[in-house]
Amino acid sequence: MRIPDFEYHAPAHIDECGALLSAFGEDCALLAGGTELLVRMKYRLTRPSHLVAVSRVEGMGExxxxxxxxxxxxxxxxxxxxxxxxxxxxxxxxxxxxxxxxxxxxxxxxxxxxxxxxQNTRCFYYNRSAAWGKAVGPCIKRGGTQCHAVRGSSRCFAxxxxxxxxxxxxxxxxxxxxxxxxxxxxxxxxxxxxxxxxxxxxxxxxxxxxxxxxxxxxxxxxxxxxxxxxxxxxxxxxxxxxxxxxxxxxxxxxxxxxxxxxxxxxxxxxxxxxxxxxxxxxxxxxxxxxxxxxxxxxxxxxxxxxxxxxxxxxxxxxxxxxxx
Ligand SMILES: Cc1cc2nc3c(=O)[nH]c(=O)nc-3n(C[C@H](O)[C@H](O)[C@H](O)COP(=O)(O)OP(=O)(O)OC[C@H]3O[C@@H](n4cnc5c(N)ncnc54)[C@H](O)[C@@H]3O)c2cc1C
Incomplete structure (x- = not known):
């Protein structure tokens, strides 16, 4: 599975980091170690076009x-x-x-x-590949209307x-x-x-x-x-x-x-x-x-x-x- 394309930003100041997040809105994610985020991107659970790295931001390593x-x-x-x-x-x-x-x-x-x-919430019916999601139908967290874990519920229980x-x-x-x-x-x-x-x-x-x-x-x-x-x-x-x-x-x-x-x-x-x-x-x-x-x-x-x-x-x- 390949990671979708994205633009990489590495601000040095916390204000700049916050400003990038505000400017790109939902089309952006903060990237720290990437051990959770990049897996979700590979599964197409999230597709931000901009990743803002926090590693160089002042005070982050204190x-x-x-x-x-x-x-x-x-x-x-x-x-x-x-x-x-x-x-x-x-x-x-x-x-x-x-x-x-x-x-x-x-x-x-x-x-x-x-x-x-x-880190995001997790569920058997969410942390799956895009192909799996197509076969079973999307749960609420994937944009559908049904919770597969608690049938009939319109709330997400991840x-x-x-x-x-x-x-x-x-x-x-x-x-x-x-x-x-x-x-x-x-x-x-x-x-x-x-x-x-x-x-x-x-x-x-x-x-x-x-x-x-x-x-x-x-x-x-x-x-x-x-x-x-x-x-x-x-x-x-x-x-x-x-x-x-x-x-x-x-x-x-x-x-x-x-x-x-x-x-x-x-x-x-x-x-x-x-x-x-x-x-x-x-x-x-x-x-x-x-x-x-x-x-x-x-x-x-x-x-x-x-x-x-x-x-x-x-x-x-x-x-x-x-x-x-
Ligand atoms: C095989 C495996 C096993 C794991 N086991 C565990 C486990 O036992 N327990 C556990 O708790 N976790 C586990 N994890 C999950 C994950 O690796 C860890 O929670 C890890 O600490 C996430 O940190 P990261 O820096 O890699 O986060 P990233 O993947 O970079 O980011 C995770 C999320 O946090 C957001 N984020 C990152 N930094 C900030 C910030 N400064 N401000 C606001 N949002 C931010 C990102 O945008 C993203 O949505 C596991 C992961 C894997 C792949």
């Missing part, structure tokens, strides 16, 4: 840690750098750990943080399967984005629409940087990934959590899921449920139940929906019990 202000990561940082960075391994080892679980080392050497966070977004959201990450010439600093979870067909909503944006609050000694964070084969597979369910305690009692707790909906899912009411209490077996079971009821997988990636949902409960329990 990794900086300050104990008063926290961590700053440029969106162009390679996944392999997330694994090898001393600052990340020391202060947020869960990020390095999650990055090691993504794809294979050749891909991690090309792929970036921003591309991972901004799944978000990124590994890093749930971890960063659990840690309270914020995103610095350029949209229509404006820079804004927003909670990372707000980038996702929750809809499979257009997982980032209608507007185009450049993700420039990710910031995290300073890591404290009271922080424990974990990530569990369920996939059929270790090695290359995407998560068909994943659980990330970050918990802080004063003594034995929980002071803050965030749990975020992946692979079970069209966006990362920040589980509601975890903090209200856990605040001021020790992580007793009863509380852990209650939190695992909250996570279970927040997962809404359908049969559109590997594994059955029921099994993936049960794995969310199991992994939440395991991750919480792993807290020292």
């Amino acid at each position: 990794i900086g840690y300050d104990r008063d202000t926290g961590l700053v990561l440029g969106a162009g940082v390679k996944l392999s750098a997330l694994i090898s960075s001393t600052a990340i391994r020391e202060h947020y080892p869960v990020i390095s750990h999650a990055a090691t679980l993504i794809a294979a080392s050749q891909i991690r050497n090309m792929a970036t943080l921003g591309g991972n966070i901004c 799944v978000y399967q990124g590994d890093l977004a749930p971890v960063l959201i659990a840690l309270g990450a914020r995103a610095l984005v350029i949209r229509n010439g404006q820079t804004s600093d927003v909670p990372l979870e707000s980038l996702y629409s929750g809809e499979g067909r257009a997982p980032f909503g209608a507007g185009r944006f450049v993700l420039w940087k990710i910031t995290l609050p300073p890591a404290t000694h009271a922080l424990f964070a974990g990530y569990r990934k369920y996939r059929l084969r270790d090695g290359l597979d995407f998560p068909i369910a994943g659980v990330a959590l970050a918990v802080e305690r004063a003594g034995a009692d929980v002071t803050s707790l965030r749990i975020c899921l992946t692979g079970v909906w069209s966006s990362p899912v920040l589980v509601k009411q975890t903090e209200e449920t856990a605040k001021g209490k020790p992580l007793s077996p009863d509380l852990v079971a209650e939190l695992a139940e909250l996570a279970y009821w927040s997962a809404h997988p359908v049969e559109n990636v590997e594994g059955t929906a029921a099994r993936r949902r049960s794995m969310v409960r199991l992994m939440t329990r395991e991750a919480l019990l792993g807290a020292p």
